[in-house]
Amino acid sequence: MTDKAPFDLDAALSALAIDEQAARPAVSESLQARVLGDAARVAPPSRTLARRAVRSGGFRLFGLFDVWTGAAVAAVTLCLAIGLGVGYRAGPEVMGRAGLGQAKIAVAAEEGGGLFLSEDVL
Amino acid sequence: MPAMLDTGSDTGLDTHSTDDDALLLARFGAGDQGAARILTERLMPRVLRQAWRILGDEAEAEDVAQDAMLRLWRQAGDWRAGEARISTWLYRVTHNLCIDRIRKRRPTVPIEDVAEPPDPAPSALERLANSEESRALARAILALPERQRQALVLRHFEAMSNPAIGERLDCSVEAVESLLARARRQLTMDMSKEREAFGDD
Numbered sequence: 334m335t336d337k338a339p340f341d342l343d344a345a346l347s348a349l350a351i352d353e354q355a356a357r358p359a360v361s362e363s364l365q366a367r368v369l370g371d372a373a374r375v376a377p378p379s380r381t382l383a384r385r386a387v388r389s390g391g392f393r394l395f396g397l398f399d400v401w402t403g404a405a406v407a408a409v410t411l412c413l414a415i416g417l418g419v420g421y422r423a424g425p426e427v428m429g430r431a432g433l434g435q436a437k438i439a440v441a442a443e444e445g446g447g448l449f450l451s452e453d454v455l
Numbered sequence: 456m457p458a459m460l461d462t463g464s465d466t467g468l469d470t471h472s473t474d475d476d477a478l479l480l481a482r483f484g485a486g487d488q489g490a491a492r493i494l495t496e497r498l499m500p501r502v503l504r505q506a507w508r509i510l511g512d513e514a515e516a517e518d519v520a521q522d523a524m525l526r527l528w529r530q531a532g533d534w535r536a537g538e539a540r541i542s543t544w545l546y547r548v549t550h551n552l553c554i555d556r557i558r559k560r561r562p563t564v565p566i567e568d569v570a571e572p573p574d575p576a577p578s579a580l581e582r583l584a585n586s587e588e589s590r591a592l593a594r595a596i597l598a599l600p601e602r603q604r605q606a607l608v609l610r611h612f613e614a615m616s617n618p619a620i621g622e623r624l625d626c627s628v629e630a631v632e633s634l635l636a637r638a639r640r641q642l643t644m645d646m647s648k649e650r651e652a653f654g655d656d
Contacts, residue, residue, distance in 0.1 A: 340646050342639060346611045349589045349596075353612055358513045360499045364521065368499060371525045372491035376483065 476541040477534065484531035491528065498542070499524065502549050508608075509553035519556065523549045543623055588646075595645040603638035606631055 476497065482490035502523050506516035526548055527541070534541075596604060605624060609615045615623070617631045624631070 340643060340650060342643050342646070345588060345592050345646070348586070349592055350612045352589060357504055358507050358516065360503055360520075361517070364503070364517050365495060365499065367521050368495050368524045369488075369492060371521065372483065372495070372528045373488060375525070375528045376486060376488060376491070 477536040480527070480531050480534050480541060481536065483528065484534065494527075495524065498527075498545060501542070502545055505546065505549050506553055509550070510556060515556060519549060519552045522552055540622065543625065546623055591649045592642065592646060595642050595649070598645070599638050599641060603634050603641070606634035607638040607642075610635055
């Protein structure tokens, strides 16, 4: 009768694991390309807001407006500035009628007409 | 029998947190293709190996891995961080896809037309084993109940910790320890019988 060495499960598992690791498949470039292709195909649209297209014949000003929108904004700003200047020169009486502490617009027809804003919003 | 070992971890020594995976998936959901590339590099090797172990065929395993990843991309917009771990989710999806493939392989012919079944083909693990003892051990592992087999393979082939295995199999660490203990006991018994039957040479 021969003596048999006890079965060493850990050693046997380690040997099998080494065999298994040597045979493991690796991710091929073609598989990776297929997976990334799928990702691109089903990707949700970017949440970054799309920039509005510039109108035909225009160009973007300061990265914000096209030239026509920019011109309109500039015109409105100029009108407001003129109105404010006239109102300031008209003196405290007109400003008082416009109302203090609130941004009110008053038409001062008796003082010569024009748009006025209260002083606290200047 | 097409069964291979069914597991699905990379090395068990995770170099990134699963929170990172969720963050990357959220970035992909927001339109970041770079996040998809990183996720692919992280997750694909383990998905491919898992499929290969179950199916025993590299080409089929690649198809399953691609399909599993496609399902992940489609989930990106609806993924709720904190509810499930991406690795666990992907493990289950891959497993189910493999089982579906195995079912489709089975011929649907009338029973009277079926010839004598051939001897079962050796599993991939048996084929790659370098010794008779290793082949016997591979057969014994494949004969284990599924949960025991999964726990054992994750522990000994993927070097995962017990908590990581519990996370993957969705059970407690104590349950993992119990699964491993029963698996080891069964394997020791089976291998002892094998040695008695065939001698110790």
